[in-house]
Amino acid sequence: xxxxxxxxxxxxxxxxxxxxxxxxxxxxxxxxxxxxxxxxxxxxxxxxxxxxxxx
Amino acid sequence: xxxxxxxxxxxxxxxxxxxxxxxxxxxxxxxxxxxxxxxxxxxxxxxxxxxxxxxxxxxxxxxxxxxxxxxxxxxxxxxxxxxxxxxxxxxxxxxxxxxxxxxxxxxxxxxxxxxxxxxxxxxxxxxxxxxxxxxxxxxxxxxxxxxxxxxxxxxxxxxxxxxxxxxxxxxxxxxxxxxxxxxxxxxxxxxxxxxxxxxxxxxxxxxxxxxxxxxxxxxxxxxxxxxxxxxxxxxxxxxxxxxxxxxxxxxxxxxxxxxxxxxxxxxxxxxxxxxxxxxxxxxxxxxxxxxxxxxxxxxxxxxxxxxxxxxxxxxxxxxxxxxxxxxxxxxxxxxxxxxxxxxxxxxxxxxxxxxxxxxxxxxxxxxxxxxxxxxxxxxxxxxxxxxxxxxxxxxxxxxxxxxxxxxxxxxx
Numbered sequence: 001x002x003x004x005x006x007x008x009x010x011x012x013x014x015x016x017x018x019x020x021x022x023x024x025x026x027x028x029x030x031x032x033x034x035x036x037x038x039x040x041x042x043x044x045x046x047x048x049x050x051x052x053x054x055x
Numbered sequence: 056x057x058x059x060x061x062x063x064x065x066x067x068x069x070x071x072x073x074x075x076x077x078x079x080x081x082x083x084x085x086x087x088x089x090x091x092x093x094x095x096x097x098x099x100x101x102x103x104x105x106x107x108x109x110x111x112x113x114x115x116x117x118x119x120x121x122x123x124x125x126x127x128x129x130x131x132x133x134x135x136x137x138x139x140x141x142x143x144x145x146x147x148x149x150x151x152x153x154x155x156x157x158x159x160x161x162x163x164x165x166x167x168x169x170x171x172x173x174x175x176x177x178x179x180x181x182x183x184x185x186x187x188x189x190x191x192x193x194x195x196x197x198x199x200x201x202x203x204x205x206x207x208x209x210x211x212x213x214x215x216x217x218x219x220x221x222x223x224x225x226x227x228x229x230x231x232x233x234x235x236x237x238x239x240x241x242x243x244x245x246x247x248x249x250x251x252x253x254x255x256x257x258x259x260x261x262x263x264x265x266x267x268x269x270x271x272x273x274x275x276x277x278x279x280x281x282x283x284x285x286x287x288x289x290x291x292x293x294x295x296x297x298x299x300x301x302x303x304x305x306x307x308x309x310x311x312x313x314x315x316x317x318x319x320x321x322x323x324x325x326x327x328x329x330x331x332x333x334x335x336x337x338x339x340x341x342x343x344x345x346x347x348x349x350x351x352x353x354x355x356x357x358x359x360x361x362x363x364x365x366x367x368x369x370x371x372x373x374x375x376x377x378x379x380x381x382x383x384x385x386x387x388x389x390x391x392x393x394x395x396x397x398x399x400x401x402x403x404x405x406x407x408x409x410x411x412x413x414x415x416x417x418x419x420x421x422x423x424x425x426x427x428x429x430x431x432x433x434x435x436x437x438x439x440x441x442x443x444x445x446x447x448x449x450x451x452x453x454x455x456x457x458x459x460x461x462x463x464x465x466x467x
Binding site: 015018021022026 | 313316390454455456
């Protein structure tokens with residue numbers, strides 16, 4: 001994936017869910033990229049990996 | 056969907072004796088050589104169907120379980136699974152529908168197939184029956200044990216099937232019919248046991264004996280039943296195969312990438328699938344009489360719920376309501392991987408006036424659907440995999456975005 005600098009973080013939130021099965025723990029960031037792109041990314045707090053949240 | 060007026064004078068009969076028992080052997084081949092007995096669905100203390108090996112040990116139908124085990128200690132008792140038998144029989148009937156449009160199922164394991172016109176299409180009776188066997192072979196596993204008979208009318212073809220051996224069909228041609236019928240015992244007549252007993256007391260042992268009597272003599276003794284028996288025995292009865300309306304089931308399925316166990320979510324998914332199945336173009340002009348929900352669970356288990364709608368309907372809420380009750384009464388025992396809703400029986404939609412308006416909209420949708428299907432086929436042939444999907448809302452309230460919707464192949 002192409003690397004692009006973050007211009008501004010609009011919002012961030014965290015979810016912890018499905019603890020009874022395969023726990024889901026994520027930190028979401030709603031960000032505007034340099035150049036105006038608007039994306040939501042999250043970090044899987046179990047594995048540490050980053051993902052782009054597709055709509 | 057087939058018309059109710061389809062009929063055929065010449066008939067083939069397919070018969071698989073002890074069909075439910077064969078279904079169990081089909082499902083579990085390791086049981087094939089064992090002395091099996093199926094328990095009665097209404098009284099599980101008694102046996103309902105018995106494999107020949109168990110019969111040889113002295114077990115008979117209606118015996119209590121303790122009596123049966125006393126006679127045959129190695130007896131394998133199985134609880135009946137009527138849904139499975141019905142499902143297998145439906146597949147069998149559907150397979151025969153590929154050979155002839157006139158198919159009349161009578162009971163589990165016995166079907167009449169209208170063969171008028173097949174001579175010019177397929178060839179002589181031998182070839183017609185061979186085609187039925189091939190259709191069964193391709194689509195079901197029943198070809199090797201099915202008995203097939205061929206003749207004029209259901210009565211003759213049924214006796215022929217009962218006399219035939221698996222793999223060796225019996226054909227009764229027109230010029231052989233009179234002799235064939237004459238030599239049959241009176242036990243083959245579809246009459247009450249008491250009438251049969253009286254025939255024996257009168258010394259009438261074969262159909263020839265009955266055919267020799269004047270028709271009025273049989274009528275004066277046995278009334279309408281006597282007339283029917285005389286006509287069958289004389290080969291004068293006309294009993295054509297009547298093709299029943301046999302709409303193909305409408306199926307809508309959903310696969311969950313993460314198995315779901317939540318009942319609310321499951322009920323919601325069932326509702327969505329019912330709504331999708333209702334939009335199917337084949338549903339136009341028909342109300343739903345029976346719905347079946349099947350689920351494939353984690354670890355290979357399954358779950359099934361069925362609802363027969365006393366008042367056939369085309370409204371999703373009315374279809375879903377009894378299914379929700381089933382879901383509450385006997386929920387799945389594990390998380391669900393695949394959920395399938397199937398409309399298995401229909402009634403004509405003329406009683407619901409609003410349906411006409413709905414159907415007008417449906418026909419417009421049907422046109423769009425056909426165009427989409429064409430596009431989907433083209434995409435699949437070009438890209439070698441289906442790229443067109445439906446988006447189904449499954450858990451709109453979920454905090455995890457990818458749980459809110461599911462993608463399913465357009466062809467489903």
